[in-house]
Amino acid sequence: MRELDRWTAADGKRPIAPTGSPASTTKPETWTTHDAVQDGPHGVMLGGGLACIDLDHCISRRGKVADWAIEIIRAVPGAVVERSVSRRGLHIFGLLPEGPGRRRGCVEIYSRARFIRTTEDIYRMGGLVDLAPAVRVAAALQREGRIPER
Numbered sequence: 001m002r003e004l005d006r007w008t009a010a011d012g013k014r015p016i017a018p019t020g021s022p023a024s025t026t027k028p029e030t031w032t033t034h035d036a037v038q039d040g041p042h043g044v045m046l047g048g049g050l051a052c053i054d055l056d057h058c059i060s061r062r063g064k065v066a067d068w069a070i071e072i073i074r075a076v077p078g079a080v081v082e083r084s085v086s087r088r089g090l091h092i093f094g095l096l097p098e099g100p101g102r103r104r105g106c107v108e109i110y111s112r113a114r115f116i117r118t119t120e121d122i123y124r125m126g127g128l129v130d131l132a133p134a135v136r137v138a139a140a141l142q143r144e145g146r147i148p149e150r
Helices: 067-074 132-143
Strands: 007-011 014-016 042-046 050-055 080-083 090-095 102-104 107-110 114-118 122-124
Touching: 007 114, 042 050, 050 067, 050 114, 050 132, 067 090, 067 132, 102 132, 107 132
Parallel strands: none
Antiparallel strands: 007 014, 007 042, 042 114, 050 090, 050 107, 080 090, 080 122, 102 107
């Protein structure tokens, strides 16, 4: 993922272009390389196949990951997973066709025109793999009422 030129600096959760002005999720000319932003807060622009499944509120104060989140993560064994800025959630990065963002309770799925603030606090090493199996598991868990609403 670091080799993609889809990175920006971040001010909180807002993307910042190399010029210091706001970066746009739809204007690649406002993005840069990972090397250019790695020394400060930064994030990545989703789209072009790059996607993120954002698992909110899935890590307890004691550090235990919720069973529903573990099931989603296990569906994509090769995917990289990082802890979120809050340290109470996880981001699964991988590949999906571009589509509208979706929220299923504490699970958000993004694959187009979205900025994700990254931490590089790795929960599980991996690469960019197809996230469709995790999307299917999340949908099944939501239908079963096993994903918290928030």
